[in-house]
Amino acid sequence: MLKKIVLPVVLLILSYGFWVSPDFKEIAAGVSIFLFGMLFLEDGFREFTGGVLEKILRRTTDKLWKSVSFGVLSTTFMQSSSLVSVITISFLSAGLIGLSAGIGIIFGANLGTTTGAWLIAGFGLKVKISAYAMPMLVFGLILTFQKAKSLKGIGYILAGMGFLFLGIHYMKEGFESFKDTIDLAQFAVAGYPGLFLFAGIGVFATVVMQSSHATLVIIITALAAGQITYENALALAIGANVGTTITAILGSLGSNVDGRRLAGAHLIFNMVTGVVAIVFIYQIQEAVVWVSDAVGISADDYTLKLAIFHTIFNLLGVIIMLPFVNRLVIFLNKNFVNKEPGLIEPLYLNDAAIEFPDTAIETVRKETLHLFDQAFEVIAHGIGLHRHELLSEKRLDEVVRQRGKPIHIDIDDVYANKIKVIYSAIVEFIGRAQHNMPAEYAEQLFALRASARDIVEAVKDVKHLRKNLITYVHSDNAHIRGEYNKIQEKIGGVLQEIHALSTTVEEVDLLSLDALRIEIEESDILTSGDLDRLIRERKITAQMATSLINDVNYSHNIVNNLITMGPNLFITHDPVRYSVERNMALDSEDIEGLVSSKI
Amino acid sequence: MTLKKYLKGLTDLFDEKQRKCKKEKECLLVALKKLKKRKYALKKKLDKQGSEKSRKRVKNELKVISVQRRNGLAQLKELKNK
Numbered sequence: 001m002l003k004k005i006v007l008p009v010v011l012l013i014l015s016y017g018f019w020v021s022p023d024f025k026e027i028a029a030g031v032s033i034f035l036f037g038m039l040f041l042e043d044g045f046r047e048f049t050g051g052v053l054e055k056i057l058r059r060t061t062d063k064l065w066k067s068v069s070f071g072v073l074s075t076t077f078m079q080s081s082s083l084v085s086v087i088t089i090s091f092l093s094a095g096l097i098g099l100s101a102g103i104g105i106i107f108g109a110n111l112g113t114t115t116g117a118w119l120i121a122g123f124g125l126k127v128k129i130s131a132y133a134m135p136m137l138v139f140g141l142i143l144t145f146q147k148a149k150s151l152k153g154i155g156y157i158l159a160g161m162g163f164l165f166l167g168i169h170y171m172k173e174g175f176e177s178f179k180d181t182i183d184l185a186q187f188a189v190a191g192y193p194g195l196f197l198f199a200g201i202g203v204f205a206t207v208v209m210q211s212s213h214a215t216l217v218i219i220i221t222a223l224a225a226g227q228i229t230y231e232n233a234l235a236l237a238i239g240a241n242v243g244t245t246i247t248a249i250l251g252s253l254g255s256n257v258d259g260r261r262l263a264g265a266h267l268i269f270n271m272v273t274g275v276v277a278i279v280f281i282y283q284i285q286e287a288v289v290w291v292s293d294a295v296g297i298s299a300d301d302y303t304l305k306l307a308i309f310h311t312i313f314n315l316l317g318v319i320i321m322l323p324f325v326n327r328l329v330i331f332l333n334k335n336f337v338n339k340e341p342g343l344i345e346p347l348y349l350n351d352a353a354i355e356f357p358d359t360a361i362e363t364v365r366k367e368t369l370h371l372f373d374q375a376f377e378v379i380a381h382g383i384g385l386h387r388h389e390l391l392s393e394k395r396l397d398e399v400v401r402q403r404g405k406p407i408h409i410d411i412d413d414v415y416a417n418k419i420k421v422i423y424s425a426i427v428e429f430i431g432r433a434q435h436n437m438p439a440e441y442a443e444q445l446f447a448l449r450a451s452a453r454d455i456v457e458a459v460k461d462v463k464h465l466r467k468n469l470i471t472y473v474h475s476d477n478a479h480i481r482g483e484y485n486k487i488q489e490k491i492g493g494v495l496q497e498i499h500a501l502s503t504t505v506e507e508v509d510l511l512s513l514d515a516l517r518i519e520i521e522e523s524d525i526l527t528s529g530d531l532d533r534l535i536r537e538r539k540i541t542a543q544m545a546t547s548l549i550n551d552v553n554y555s556h557n558i559v560n561n562l563i564t565m566g567p568n569l570f571i572t573h574d575p576v577r578y579s580v581e582r583n584m585a586l587d588s589e590d591i592e593g594l595v596s597s598k599i
Numbered sequence: 600m601t602l603k604k605y606l607k608g609l610t611d612l613f614d615e616k617q618r619k620c621k622k623e624k625e626c627l628l629v630a631l632k633k634l635k636k637r638k639y640a641l642k643k644k645l646d647k648q649g650s651e652k653s654r655k656r657v658k659n660e661l662k663v664i665s666v667q668r669r670n671g672l673a674q675l676k677e678l679k680n681k
């Protein structure tokens with residue numbers, strides 16, 4: 001109800017404002033153009049995702065100081081702490097970085113965002129910024145029409161910067177003209193009441209615009225035009241810093257528990273920084289004066305002094321909070337927990353991870369591994385073996401021959417309540433993620449979907465195989481028992497191999513499983529002549545033989561499905577390398593050729 | 600000559616197809632080198648195998664590597680012709 005009312009009210013207020021004041025219209029247009037520029041800038045940097053940014057993020061977050069530096073540099077470069085926050089939440093949700101690394105990036109992003117104030121105060125207001133905006137817009141827009149992704153990205157960034165500059169120009173002009181009609185400075189409130197009031201306004205403005213950067217630009221341009229006092233501008237800047245957490249909180253709504261933990265950390269950090277800034281505002285102001293004198297900023301250059309203030313209080317926040325990162329991680333882990341941990345549901349799939357190709361692929365890969373983990377138990381129990389036995393040091397043939405009572409498992413029930421739940425979620429997630437994804441990444445997602453399907457098919461085949469297997473592995477006929485033990489060994493062996501691949505620390509390539517494929521093809525009882533011999537020598541009955549033929553086929557399908565799904569799950573994240581190795585791997589013709597040559 | 604080289608570098612930088620092709624070649628060469636290394640290691644292993652079963656297994660792997668290398672070399676030839 002409230003939502004329905006808010007938008008018309010806002011539009012009405014704005015319309016009235018535009019009608020009574022052309023200057024207000026100019027300022028509002030400036031803010032809109034600025035925000036539009038930020039959208040362009042974000043789109044531009046998104047064109048480069050799936051490349052440099054992710055690589056740097058993966059490599060530079062192993063230590064806290066590196067994470068903080070990454071946050072500072074990336075935000076300085078992209079001029080958008082929101083984009084850095086969204087990327088960080090996405091990477092954290094996909095499990096590509098840890099919570100403490102994510103917190104480090106957020107701390108750094110807060111520090112990096114202060115460079116925006118420096119740029120606007122030091123450059124944006126001192127030169128005729130619109131002169132730079134025009135060529136940037138022209139070149140930028142031409143480049144956005146190019147097919148090449150990199151050129152398109154550069155085009156968006158250029159156009160984004162052009163719009164940012166143009167927005168700043170309009171805000172500056174608007175505030176300067178506004179001064180002649182109405183002096184907002186007369187509404188200034190001194191002391192702590194003013195501090196709290198303007199901090200509140202700063203929070204509100206940032207929540208509405210969802211950009212502390214835009215709020216800061218308005219504050220600086222208004223301050224430059226003398227429309228707000230320096231003290232009130234400081235309070236607004238503090239408020240903008242707290243209000244910016246709303247972006248991270250909104251971004252975390254669709255993410256998993258890790259994303260929510262990071263949003264919590266962001267809120268705590270900015271609240272602590274805000275409280276410290278309010279409590280020690282006079283001491284920080286003295287520090288600003290000292291720094292200004294030291295670097296030669298004149299006493300009446302309040303815009304640059306605001307930039308120094310913004311940097312000092314964010315730096316103070318980082319210095320205060322950094323030693324408590326580990327405690328913060330413990331606190332967040334304790335207070336943000338997964339609901340209903342016992343229930344089988346997708347562990348990794350979440351909306352935040354869908355944002356970037358790399359995180360989407362990694363999330364699906366992890367979820368498919370989760371599916372495999374569930375299927376491993378079903379398949380092992382289905383063929384009468386325990387997971388711990390399969391993963392023990394014991395020889396497989398010993399494990400198979402030493403088994404006791406049959407393991408009870410209702411495969412239909414497990415399939416409906418575990419396997420299908422995760423598989424459906426994977427299929428749904430891929431359906432949404434592949435939309436607007438570059439072809440090479442979409443190909444990887446489809447390969448992972450095929451892997452999930454292979455796992456599900458293997459589980460289904462185990463259900464059919466199990467009917468005869470549990471009977472014949474306990475049969476008095478040693479020959480049929482032996483053949484079914486071979487089936488158990490064959491499937492158990494592949495499960496062991498795949499599990500070894502999933503836990504290896506070494507780099508796995510697509511080509512590792514080809515030898516196993518050949519070995520399994522060669523051991524096929526139907527083509528080796530062993531089955532005919534057993535029938536001929538009347539060691540098994542005709543009924544046993546037909547069951548065996550069917551079950552060998554099922555087992556063949558199970559191992560083939562497991563081997564086929566393996567490479568997609570454990571190999572490289574690099575789509576080019578993946579495609580190259582896939583073309584090198586043995587196809588069915590190669591396998592047939594090698595097996596028929598009786599190597 | 601240097602200018603021509605830089606111009607070519609600049610063109611390559613913006614030519615996505617060319618860049619992808621170059622990366623494919625690099626990945627292919629790395630994979631082929633790895634297979635060659637694996638082949639030598641298996642050949643050494645083959646000499647040390649006592650039982651016929653384990654010898655057969657290693658021989659099997661060697662054949663697989665040969666086919667994989669053959670596929671890789673065909674791919675490399677195709678890329679060079681592009």
